[in-house]
Structures are given as C-alpha cells and as structure tokens.
Amino acid sequence: MAKPDPIPASQSAAEMPQLVLPEHANVMGNVLGGMVMHWIDLAAVLSGRRHCRRMVVTAAVSQLSFLNPIKVGGLAILKSKVVYTGRTSIDVKVEVFSEELNTGEVKKTSSAYVTLVAVGDQGELVEVPPVLPETEEEKSEFEAAKARKQNLKREKL
Ligand SMILES: CC(C)(COP(=O)(O)OP(=O)(O)OC[C@H]1O[C@@H](n2cnc3c(N)ncnc32)[C@H](O)[C@@H]1OP(=O)(O)O)[C@@H](O)C(=O)NCCC(=O)NCCS
Numbered sequence: 001m002a003k004p005d006p007i008p009a010s011q012s013a014a015e016m017p018q019l020v021l022p023e024h025a026n027v028m029g030n031v032l033g034g035m036v037m038h039w040i041d042l043a044a045v046l047s048g049r050r051h052c053r054r055m056v057v058t059a060a061v062s063q064l065s066f067l068n069p070i071k072v073g074g075l076a077i078l079k080s081k082v083v084y085t086g087r088t089s090i091d092v093k094v095e096v097f098s099e100e101l102n103t104g105e106v107k108k109t110s111s112a113y114v115t116l117v118a119v120g121d122q123g124e125l126v127e128v129p130p131v132l133p134e135t136e137e138e139k140s141e142f143e144a145a146k147a148r149k150q151n152l153k154r155e156k157l
Pocket residue numbers: 056057058059060085086087088089090115117125152
C-alpha cells in the first residue's frame with residue numbers, strides 16, 4: 001500500500017482553554033500538578049487525533065516541567081502540536097500558559113512532550129502518516145524529537 005502523504009505539523013495545532021475552578025486546585029489556590037498533567041494528556045490526544053484521525057493511547061511523557069503556578073479564577077491555555085512521527089507513534093509538544101483574566105497577563109507555566117501510539121478498532125497498532133515540519137521552529141523540534149527517539153532506542157538495546 002502507498003505511504004500516506006505527509007501532513008503539515010500546523011494541521012495538528014490545537015489550543016485548549018480551561019477555566020480554572022476551585023476543584024482543580026490545592027489548598028493554596030494553585031492548580032494541582034496532576035490536573036495539569038491530565039490537561040496535557042488531553043491536549044496531546046487532540047493534536048494526535050487531528051494528525052492521524054485514529055484512536056491513540058499515551059505511551060510516554062517526557063521533559064515535563066512546572067515553571068509557574070496557575071491560580072484559581074484564571075485561565076489555563078494548552079497549546080499542542082505534533083512535532084515528530086515514527087511508524088506508529090506520534091510525538092506531541094504541549095505548552096501550558098496561564099492567563100490572568102483581570103489583567104490579561106500571560107505566563108508560560110508548563111511544557112511536555114507526549115508520545116502517543118495509534119491503534120485500530122481491536123487495539124492493534126496502526127501506521128501513522130508522517131508529519132511535515134515546515135517552519136524553522138517545526139524543523140528544529142522535529143530534529144530534537146528524532147534525537148530523543150534515537151537515544152531511547154539506544155537505551156533499550
Ligand atoms: C503504548 C503501547 C501500545 C506500545 O505497545 P508495544 O507493544 O510496546 O509496541 P511497540 O514496542 O511496537 O511500540 C510501538 C511504538 O510506540 C513507541 N513506544 C512504545 N513505548 C514507548 C515509550 N515508553 N516511549 C516512547 N515511545 C514508545 C515505540 O517506539 C513504537 O514507535 P514507532 O512505531 O513509531 O517506531 C502499549 O505499551 C500500551 O498499550 N500501553 C498502555 C497504553 C495506555 O493504557 N495508556 C494510558 C491510557 S491512553
């Protein structure tokens with residue numbers, strides 16, 4: 001079967017706003033780290049599915065960082081995009097920002113790389129279309145993700 005055409009990275013770009021409520025927060029009024037991880041997973045799945053139009057499962061999360069807290073009453077904004085694809089896997093970069101709704105101040109609060117694997121109806125692994133990085137930033141993310149994947153393979157040997 002012919003290889004599917006590459007899909008521009010920009011086609012998987014997604015922005016997911018999340019109003020921050022008390023139920024998302026710890027006793028200090030900051031969003032719980034685990035909640036941010038949940039949102040990161042959802043944002044990654046959104047981009048992954050936009051890319052491959054298949055079901056995906058999460059295989060790994062790497063380079064997760066928490067840079068600033070997100071306060072209750074503000075907005076968390078998750079920006080995600082596919083950065084790399086293997087045979088069945090899709091690497092998605094997710095960045096999280098806080099927006100203070102009274103002032104409009106925006107701060108980067110987290111980032112992570114999520115590896116998803118595409119699966120068919122019976123849970124079998126399926127091939128994904130290759131991603132096409134177009135901008136300089138997308139090309140640089142692609143090369144960095146490729147290097148991470150190669151390192152991972154070397155560690156497994
Ligand atoms: C993820 C999963 C499908 C991988 O299955 P597997 O039999 O190990 O498959 P493979 O070893 O052939 O790996 C499949 C792909 O995933 C990648 N992969 C698997 N584990 C990985 C990891 N820890 N980190 C990065 N990539 C990984 C492989 O590199 C491969 O990529 P490629 O096809 O693009 O080269 C399987 O481990 C699984 O079902 N895990 C549970 C998923 C889950 O429940 N997630 C949470 C809820 S969605």
